[in-house]
Amino acid sequence: xxxxxxxxxxxxxxxxxxxxxxxxxxxxxxxxxxxxxxxxxxxxxxxxxxxxxxxxxxxxxxxxxxxxxxxxxxxxxxxxxxxxxxxxxxxxxxxxxxxxxxxxxxxxxxxxxxxxxxxxxxxxxxxxxxxxxxxxxxxxxxxxxxxxxxxxxxxxxxxxxxxxxxxxxxxxxxxxxxxxxxxxxxxxxxxxxxxxxxxxxxxxxxxxxxxxxxxxxxxxxxxxxxxxxxxxxxxxxxxxxxxxxxxxxxxxxxxxxxxxxxxx
Amino acid sequence: xxxxxxxxxxxxxxxxxxxxxxxxxxxxxxxxxxxxxxxxxxxxxxxxxxxxxxxxxxxxxxxxxxxxxxxxxxxxxxxxxxxxxxxxxxxxxxxxxxxxxxxxxxxxxxxxxxxxxxxxxxxxxxxxxxxxxxxxxxxxxxxxxxxxxxxxxxxxxxxxxxxxxxxxxxxxxxxxxxxxxxxxxxxxxxxxxxxxxxxxxxxxxxxxxxxxxxxxxxxxxxxxxxxxxxxxxxxxxxxxxxxxxxxxxx
Numbered sequence: 001x002x003x004x005x006x007x008x009x010x011x012x013x014x015x016x017x018x019x020x021x022x023x024x025x026x027x028x029x030x031x032x033x034x035x036x037x038x039x040x041x042x043x044x045x046x047x048x049x050x051x052x053x054x055x056x057x058x059x060x061x062x063x064x065x066x067x068x069x070x071x072x073x074x075x076x077x078x079x080x081x082x083x084x085x086x087x088x089x090x091x092x093x094x095x096x097x098x099x100x101x102x103x104x105x106x107x108x109x110x111x112x113x114x115x116x117x118x119x120x121x122x123x124x125x126x127x128x129x130x131x132x133x134x135x136x137x138x139x140x141x142x143x144x145x146x147x148x149x150x151x152x153x154x155x156x157x158x159x160x161x162x163x164x165x166x167x168x169x170x171x172x173x174x175x176x177x178x179x180x181x182x183x184x185x186x187x188x189x190x191x192x193x194x195x196x197x198x199x200x201x202x203x204x205x206x207x208x209x210x211x212x213x214x215x216x217x218x219x220x221x222x223x224x225x226x227x228x229x230x231x232x233x234x235x236x237x238x239x240x241x242x243x244x245x246x247x248x249x250x251x252x253x254x255x256x257x258x259x260x261x262x263x264x
Numbered sequence: 265x266x267x268x269x270x271x272x273x274x275x276x277x278x279x280x281x282x283x284x285x286x287x288x289x290x291x292x293x294x295x296x297x298x299x300x301x302x303x304x305x306x307x308x309x310x311x312x313x314x315x316x317x318x319x320x321x322x323x324x325x326x327x328x329x330x331x332x333x334x335x336x337x338x339x340x341x342x343x344x345x346x347x348x349x350x351x352x353x354x355x356x357x358x359x360x361x362x363x364x365x366x367x368x369x370x371x372x373x374x375x376x377x378x379x380x381x382x383x384x385x386x387x388x389x390x391x392x393x394x395x396x397x398x399x400x401x402x403x404x405x406x407x408x409x410x411x412x413x414x415x416x417x418x419x420x421x422x423x424x425x426x427x428x429x430x431x432x433x434x435x436x437x438x439x440x441x442x443x444x445x446x447x448x449x450x451x452x453x454x455x456x457x458x459x460x461x462x463x464x465x466x467x468x469x470x471x472x473x474x475x476x477x478x479x480x481x482x483x484x485x486x487x488x489x490x491x492x493x494x495x496x497x498x499x500x501x502x503x504x505x506x507x508x509x510x511x512x513x514x
Contacts, residue, residue, distance in 0.1 A: 012333035013365055021364035028356035029349065091347040094314055095404060098341050099364040101313050101330040263315040 018100045018109035026083070026117060035079045036117075039072035039162070040125040046071065047129035051136030062144045062151045065133025066158045066218035069126055073165045073213065076118050077186045080169025083114050084255075085179040097264050107174060107256045115167050122162025130155045150220030150237075157217035157237055164244045165190060165209070171251025174259055206234045207243055216240025265290055265443055266412060270320030271310055273303075273467075280306045282467040283320065288445045290411065293438045295458030295475070296447035299493050303467035304447040305343070308416050312341055324412055336365040336408030342401040342415040350390025354381050354400050357389060358407060367408055375403040380429075394421030402430070412443045419453055431457050451489045455479075465493045 026032050046068030054064050084107075087093035100106045134143030146152045169186050176182040194210035205211050215234040235243060266288035273281040281303045288294045298304050309315045311322040313329035321328060324339045332338045348357045358372045376382045379399040384392070389400060398421045405413055415434070419427050434457060438444045448454050454461065454475075461478055463471040470492050471478060475485065482488035 008334055008337045009366070013335070017364050017366055021360045024356065024360035024363055025349075025352070028353065028360070029351050031351060086349060090349050091344050092349050094309075094312075094343055095347045095361060096364075097314055098312055098343075099336050099361045101332065101335055263309075 013100060015105060015109055015112075018105055019113050021096075021099065022109050022113040026113060031082075032079065032117075035075050036121045039075045039121065040128055042075075043068040043072045043125045043129040044132040047133030048136040051133040052138060054137060054141060055139050057141065060220055061134075061137070061141065062130070062148075062154045063214075063219040063221075065130055066126065066154060067214065068129040068133060069122075069158050069161065069218065070210070070214065072125055073162060073190070074187065076122065076162045076166040077169035077190065078183055080114060080118070080166035081173040081179060081182045081186060083110055083170050084173040085177060085182055088177045089179060093264055103259045104256050107252065107259055111167055111170055111252055114170055115163050118166035119160060119163035122166075123156065123159030125162065126155050126159035129158075144220075148220070153237055154218050154220050157241060158213075160241065161213045161217050161244065164241075164248045165213075167248040168209070168251050171248060171253075171255045174255025175251065209244060209247065212240040212244050217244070265325060266311060266414075266445060267323045267326075268307070268311065268320075269322070271307065271317050271322055272319040273306055273310055273315060274318050280467050281310065281317075284464065284467065284469055285320075286462045286469060286472045288412075288443050288462075289460070290443040291438060291441050292459040293434055293444045293446060293457050294460045294462060295454035296445060296462050296464075297451060297454055297489065298447075298449065298464040298470075300449055302464050302493075304449075304464065305416055306467075307464070308341070308343060308414055308447065311414060312339075312343070314343075334365045334408065336361065336367065336410065338408070338410055339412040339414065340405035340408060340410040341413070342398075342405045342418055344416070345394060345397040345401050345421060347404075348389050348397075348400060351388055353386050354389050354392075354403070355385040357400065358403060361404060362407055365408055371407060371409070375406050378406065378433075379403045395423060395426055398422055399426070402433075411441070412445075413437060414445045416447045417449070418446060419448065419450070427453070451486050455485045463489070463492055 047065040050064050050067055054061065087096060096106065097103065100109075137143055144151050146155065168190070169182070172186050173182045176185060190209045194208040197204060197208060206216075212235060216237050217240050219237070234240070268287070269285050271281055271284045272279070284303075284307060296304055296307070306315065310317050311324070311329065324332065329335065329339070348354075354376065355372060358375065359369060362369060362372055373382070376385045379402050381396065381399055381403065384396065389397070392400065398418065402415070402418060405415060413434075418430055418434075422430060434444050434446060446454070446457060458475055460474055461471060462469070463478075478488050479485040482491065
């Protein structure tokens with residue numbers, strides 16, 4: 001019997017190795033690029049439509065055109081869900097865990113790589129929507145400039161909200177593991193419950209993802225009054241960013257804990 | 265070298281693997297035999313750390329799987345044929361896994377050549393036949409050129425030429441000094457491949473022996489296997505129900 005010489009190199013696999021794997025996985029699926037392209041294009045089209053139909057001179061014009069990001073958030077959130085649930089659907093998760101058995105490291109690599117991609121795509125989409133919507137204003141309205149107070153912040157945080165909703169999706173995917181169920185929870189949590197509770201209980205509305213994005217992150221004026229006695233006190237932009245980050249972090253932490261505990 | 269010690273796994277009230285202990289030694293093919301549902305796949309999953317055991321442990325080269333430094337370079341595994349995303353190409357699938365263990369990209373083309381998928385490497389793997397999917401799974405197992413190989417039913421879906429090919433491949437890998445652990449429910453297939461046998465039934469060890477020893481006292485290896493596993497299969501005899509009714513009090 002010949003004895004096999006050990007050719008295993010020194011050291012061990014690290015975050016950067018697992019992150020490279022996750023990056024190759026993401027970029028080699030055509031659906032990734034389609035989703036990002038549709039997200040950016042959809043945001044721009046919405047922003048143009050809003051721009052063309054904005055009449056009020058008193059409106060927060062930046063906030064108006066950035067409303068175009070809201071539908072695209074759903075696509076990024078779904079993409080985040082699929083980053084992990086598609087591995088359970090296909091059985092790939094077993095090959096992935098055989099290659100990288102340290103599970104918290106794996107989820108961290110997925111979050112790091114997907115989060116970076118979602119942030120890049122989100123910023124591109126937010127700036128695209130901002131300029132496309134601004135160019136579409138009529139009725140004697142002039143487009144807001146990035147140099148005006150709060151405008152650059154609103155656009156940047158609008159882009160960041162894609163990343164945070166994407167990571168929330170990834171965390172929910174890790175917890176739930178089934179694509180359809182995870183997407184349902186994401187949509188319910190971000191959109192539907194937001195709208196229902198928002199209408200019923202104004203006190204908690206400020207803490208719901210959809211209102212944080214619409215009224216804290218993407219606005220130049222976080223407090224809005226719809227009329228006398230109808231003032232809603234929304235979180236400041238930075239407080240909103242913190243709360244939304246906390247949601248994503250909690251979902252990822254629970255997802256990571258379950259990933260370690262459960263059989264694959 | 266794989267060392268399995270008192271490995272136990274329970275799913276609800278079912279004892280899938282029951283205090284299983286055996287070694288898989290380097291330099292030979294060890295066949296892992298048992299009827300359907302006897303716990304072969306569960307044992308493989310426990311060795312790979314995919315499922316957590318309720319008791320006992322498995323070590324590869326002295327370490328638990330999750331403590332391996334470069335898992336794909338230390339153990340290669342084929343568990344299920346279609347463990348890949350259908351939208352990704354075979355090349356992309358292997359390239360991603362190679363990156364996770366710092367394996368050179370050139371190795372991807374090497375293993376694709378080795379399993380005969382070089383021509384289909386850039387196509388969506390979702391279009392692969394079961395045989396091609398199985399070859400891709402074998403390419404994954406060989407990616408890190410590991411000293412230990414675990415293959416769950418590797419001949420599934422392969423045509424006769426493919427079965428012949430994998431038999432020669434596994435024998436030559438063992439000849440190079442690797443520990444090769446191959447499960448099958450086909451005794452005839454294992455007889456042509458393995459030197460050593462680990463036989464289980466209902467999660468318990470029934471035999472840990474050489475092929476020669478097992479077949480020594482029986483007319484054939486198949487007879488020996490059936491006698492060994494007879495108590496752990498649930499097949500009824502076709503006329504059994506009828507006969508019993510006749511024998512009952514009238």
